[in-house]
Amino acid sequence: MKDTIRLDADDNVVTATRALEAGTSIEDVATTGLIPSGHKIATRAIGKGEQIRKYAQMIGVASTDIAAGDHVHTQNCDFVPTAQDYEFGTDMRPVTPATGDAFMGYRRENGSVGTRNYIAIVTSVNCSATAARRISDHFTPERLKDFPNVDGVCAFVHGTGCGMAGDGDGFEALQRVMWGYAKHPNHAGVLMVGLGCEMNQIDWLLDAYGLKQDESFQVMNIQGVAGLQKTIDLGIKKVEAMLPIANQATRSECPVSELKVALQCGGSDAWSGVTANPALGYACDLLAAQGGTGVLAETPEIYGAEHLLTRRAVSSEVGQKLIGMIEWWKDYTERNRGSMDNNPSPGNKKGGLTTILEKSLGAAAKGGTSPLTGVYKYAEPVTAKGFTFMDSPGYDPASVTGQIAGGCQVVVFTTGRGSAFGSKPSPTIKVSTNTEMYTRMTDDMDVNAGDMLTAGVSLEEKGREIYDLILRVASGEVSKSEAQGLGDFEFVPWQIGAVM
């Protein structure tokens, strides 16, 4: 393993692959101080105001004169947003179509395909959280033993649903989440539970989306049923009636074009953009070639790199949608007295990421190189095939909740610092960006992309490994986070407006 990585010949910084003492020889220079692993070193003098370049792109501007060999980080590198001349479709790399790859999925009556077979208890408001949990807790493995094709009964509870405006972005996002979970192909049956007087009315949802109750889709309110215990008892009965029907589902061979995969990262480090994210991007390209779908999200995390995505947009309409979201986000963060530059998190910074732009270039790498075929609102059903984008915050549970609501049946999550994330009803595959963390958190990590640094594994090999695992997990292989039962407490609808 070399001491540093150079990502492009024109870059004026390189990245340390391990902690380097002061005076270590790097290319033509010597380090002027201790460089933590994953952090950047200037390979030539950079004057105040000059661009700092990595990935052959500007990641920031020198806030003071930087000497060759200096540690480059927040103390001498600032993020400066620049005016963008957006281009649409100027960097199209058409996918070479491929066919024949398949997975074993649950084909539903409406034609959609599930990768799991759950019964879901979906709540409209925090006030029905305990009721929903009690109903799902009733269905122990012992009580489910006669229903071997049912993966479980899970409760989706959250902290919002009332004390909010009854229209606007936040309300609509929450209703889309509820609808997305209600009709998710990984759900064989759905029971919605509300309190009755909440702002997020279940009845409004049924009206707005034309949902009708049937044997596998039921709704109820605590106030209507007359209390917590009666609601729990009735809910258990309703789920019991769904179990035999759900148990009739079986897996059959389905083309990869039926797969929607959530592309996600969390607890990123300096290796995210070098190992795991490009490898996931390669897997996304393989998926797109088969007519499958990859769903990139986390708008604040691609902020500053959106001009690279619009060049891949299949139409200016698709590209403009993305730009519109970036504008919305600038306004949203300003209105809330934040800033799009408020990221990276303390953990990111510790890991060596200096600016949101540096992080964004690395985050966007999860999306591979295929054309951008569709851009979606948070939790909106994803209908385009190929590489797509969904608006969401970067915050992992909120972002994945939107991706799953949009129809994703598998989640792939890259992490450098080490996340213990998992999700239901769609399982999460976790990819470590570095070998050290993979070794330390081996119970939690499915794939080590750190071996791209430590063992010379190629991007193509690692991307293929992730792609193959996606197909196996889609077919029922249990991921690490799934084996640990994660996903019961990670349902977090994005809360946008004021809590009142």
Place this chain on the structure above:
Amino acid sequence: MKDTIRLDADDNVVTATRALEAGTSIEDVATTGLIPSGHKIATRAIGKGEQIRKYAQMIGVASTDIAAGDHVHTQNCDFVPTAQDYEFGTDMRPVTPATGDAFMGYRRENGSVGTRNYIAIVTSVNCSATAARRISDHFTPERLKDFPNVDGVCAFVHGTGCGMAGDGDGFEALQRVMWGYAKHPNHAGVLMVGLGCEMNQIDWLLDAYGLKQDESFQVMNIQGVAGLQKTIDLGIKKVEAMLPIANQATRSECPVSELKVALQCGGSDAWSGVTANPALGYACDLLAAQGGTGVLAETPEIYGAEHLLTRRAVSSEVGQKLIGMIEWWKDYTERNRGSMDNNPSPGNKKGGLTTILEKSLGAAAKGGTSPLTGVYKYAEPVTAKGFTFMDSPGYDPASVTGQIAGGCQVVVFTTGRGSAFGSKPSPTIKVSTNTEMYTRMTDDMDVNAGDMLTAGVSLEEKGREIYDLILRVASGEVSKSEAQGLGDFEFVPWQIGAVM
């Protein structure tokens, strides 16, 4: 029971105590249409633009000409905010001090007094939610049987903690919540669990508040411990070490001046402001007379009635704090494209509450008539004795989370539509505003204030009943929601800023 209630001789509306057919004789007039129970009837003609008066206060303005006998509701009554000339201390009704009332509490080393004896797992971020739940789930009644003085091990998990600004209102509120739960007198031991790379760093909290780890206060991060399962295993060991110490706590007689009681309402109806809220206000006055503390909250729900509270403020400084909060809220809701007039909820409206002002007058009645001795930020430690106010949203779980973080050891929650709310570590007493709902949801309701209408029970009797129950519950009597085990999923820190 009379067909209607008149709250003041000068009011131009009365409230129907049951559904009334068109043509029913009301005072001097006949109803012009069906009047649902709890809804208002004009007792004289009210011209467009004239004030609608209830509680001897303006609750709105006629948006069209209203005939005597007409149903008065959203179709003909608008909320119009008016400029307020605030007065401070002009309506002081000094409390006649009383002493001698006591309860059996857990006196802690630092002098604070608990009403319960829990061990708490407090999370910094959603990413440690499953770890915290698994630790608390390990401590089944069977595993706790040797520790009879310990009420349980509870996990406080939530949907926020990262993807947020690392300063400002939202961040500070979350850190106050964590601090408040860490030092709550109902906790004999506290284990804080984080992921490691989140914005809401546990280390920052320890630094900011000078918290030191000891045998009963421990912190850990999943990334530091190296994975989910190792974190769970270590957490179980840490709690096991706390149990024998926690079990040594015993109850002793403590004066009521040690009690802080959260005053809360949710799922209000037209009776809230007539029965349960004034009765709770009377109980609050009894508490204040003994040197105890009542904590009113829910700033949006007293909006429009704040001028009545400032007249009771012990100083203009205390009153100005409240006005400052109202101004903050106007800005907060405007920035988020909402409005302070966005309340009441659909359930409130169905129950007959037309405007936020009408609801506010009824909500403020929970605070009784004693002087306002202190005004606090959300989740800030409440130190004044007597009647106090804490800034919070109206949304029940977020508001109660702030009140408990501020030190409340008991919660009293009035509800008209019927709520199944419960809380930990401080138990919730629920008071029904009407006999019909009390009878229907008897498993969930501790007190029926509806009998003030249906059985002529006086305000003083009902207030005394609530006060006595507060003391018994503080001493260990189990409330209805507590018996049902509620409170594990109702911890909802107020999320203020943008989710990024």
